[in-house]
Amino acid sequence: MQRFSGVDYYALDELLTPEQRLIQRTVREFVENEALPVIEAYHAREEFPRHLIPRMAELGLFGANLQGYGCAGLDNIAYGLICQELERGDSGLRSMVSVQGSLCMYPIYAFGSEEQKQRWLPKMAKGEVIGCFGLTEPDHGSDPGGMETKARRDGSHWVIQGTKRWITNGTLAHLALIWAKTPDGIRGFLVETDRPGFSARDIKGKFSLRASVTSELILDDVRVPEANMLPGAEGLRGPFSCLTQARYGIVWGALGAAMACYHTALEYAKTRHQFERPIAGYQLVQQKLVFMLSEITKGQLLAYRLGQLKDQGKLRPQQVSLAKRNNVYQALQIARLARDILGANGIVSEYPVIRHMLNLETVNTYEGTFDMHTLIVGRDITGLDAIR
């Protein structure tokens, strides 16, 4: 098959700086040479390819859009391109970077004390400390405000009690950022996972995001010092602003998965003959391919503009909702069409399509479901809240 060399119908490449192009190429080659040859095997075993963590750190992929503390200090379009290229490999790779960078390093960077930043960020950038983000609970997903995990004060310590579920990297993590209710509202706590009372176990039997670890965390009266609380995050604003960061990455990431599916379907259709002609020559197949390309192209422009707004500090979370909703939804449609074009070959692991298709079901749900983002934008434009 023709090697992947990007999907760029509108020459978006010309809008990129030479550095952004170089970053994209670095990540693309990393994915092509080091991740793609092994990803199917890890997907089959329901494991994350842990040996890639030091390589990802060496390349500077963790917390890449943060400044200082050993982070690469990139702009947000470069960061988006990283997510896109990683997810072209597998949503699990992008999830690793999203969780480590946007959901763990970012809150420490934005809401942490100087001491917390010095202590954790350089080690997290090096991949020596892996983080996880504990917001969702068994009974509280879309409505995290209802969370039952509690933290109570005991002298100079906090004592945390509760269960978190669906937590990416839970059993890999050295550090868990746990959101818990205190008498003064929701606060974030940095919990070293070797503290007594902390335990984690993996959720098995997933059909989606198999090359990523998803866990349940149990906090049974885990004691952490006062200094482990993030001083700058009060209420749901804290976790929500992390989610805005991560969702921004997903806007680009979903395009990567879509590009992998489109590329595979296009190459397949050009060489697959039925009724004595390549199936790419039939109108119905062309219609599917053109739909895919046009949705990818629209999604790219949307992501690029979002990146500009983010770099200018003008980004509104509702704008991210619109793009997350759209790009993930369209990526899922594209994956399903690609699967269809591959016929029976669309259901086997020899081709990446079914893996992406299944992964995207998670991407559609986590970081705010498709419907929740619809309701967020709906509330924004009508002024009427349809969520409660």
Add this chain to the structure above:
Amino acid sequence: MKILVTVKRVPDPNATIRVKPDGTGIVTDNLKYVVNPFDEIAIEEALRIKEKGGGAEVVLVSIGAKVAQEQLRTGLAMGADRAILVVAEQDLDPLGVARILQKIVEQEKPDLVLMGKQAIDDDANQTGQMLAALLQWPQATFASKKESLESEAEKNGLPGIQMANGKAQVVREVDGGLETIEVPLPAVVTVDLRLNIPRYASLPGIMKARKKELKEIPVAELGIDVTPKLRVLRLEPPPKRKAGRKVSSVQELVHLLHTEAKVI
């Protein structure tokens, strides 16, 4: 020790190349460009000599349009120290390029010039040899190494070219095997595919490259005649591959290989 490494801007080998209908060149709209893959290997080797082979200053040189800055920045992001761009918007042939490089070598006085054995766009495989002849320097072409690209030495980033006592030991790829030769420095060495696996530019490296020196020299300033002696008459795309065919038995395959393909 100073190593000069040549860097050419070439179309991405993964891109689909289309020939213009009139055969005067290739379609360049929306075409992506990269560092010539052989030059990337040369940069990697220079960096390994710098890091693990006794230290060196690594200077990159490219010749071409201003946009070739991007390929030099790639090399700087990999870890080279500084770069020179000889700005020449016109077409050049290998001899013209070798003449320009001769001037740059006279200015920079490197101990070693490392070059790709060829550029993947026009596959000339001449420039290194011509440069060595113009400089009257020894040359070692098609540098390779004994260790495989899966070996420990490769994983540890050890250089394949050994530099000691004013000499370079180079393992060359020749028909049917490897030949080890020694050349006194300064010398020109061209590299082959199996010398190393080039690193990717890391993200912090890309940011650092921003601040590294990239000097531009207009080709006219060098005062040499670079009028091409070589003219491309016509380009043609390779013939389309015919679709494969299924055969029902080994006997039929052997028969067809004999009667139709005439290869056995």
